[in-house]
Amino acid sequence: MNVENPELQAEPTDVANNKGMAILAYILFLIPLLAAKQSRFAMYHANQGLILFLALVAVNIVSTIVPVIGWLLIGPLANLGLFILAILGILNAAGGRCKPLPLIGSFRIIKH
Template sequence: MPEIDKDIEEGKIWAFIGYWGILFLVPLLGKKDNKFAVFHGKQGMVLCIGAIAVLIVFTILSLIPYVGILFMIIEWLVLLAIGVLGIIGMIKSLTGDYWKMPIFGDIAEKINI
């Protein structure tokens, strides 16, 4: 079995776990030698940090009188999009795909771990 296929097979579950919020640490720390698991773990990390940033920023903005409801709606739409990206990432990790997410994938590639 070629080396890349071995990495994917061994890393599928680890990569899947990487999309479950703070559990992105599991593949990044537990399977550092597996490129597939680390690839998806880094994307999961960027997704998690992005979701936290959106929550903080838009929760503060939603306190503004009159336009706060608009920011709440935008917050939930962005969080929904992040959730959908996470689900797609989980599916792609279980199917063995190196799927680079829009926006978040470019950021994740720049991270050296």
């Protein structure tokens, strides 16, 4: 296993057993949060998925409030960027890596 985050030392068996939950964390972070509490690997990716979700909510609130520029420029570009971050997170989880997402991955809400 290739661990990119020095804080997280997930076991190879943990990665193998919870890779699906880690991938799912970028689509529905709540499911791995409830179903794989014992997995450090799944919890790491659930944290990344939660931060991605919160960034998505914040971006959409701001782009809705700011007239015209927010609707036509900020919202679409920011949502595209967050979609790309979700793809990167899914690829990291599928590859068994604990690599933080660019820009937002350094935040930690869920203890893993």
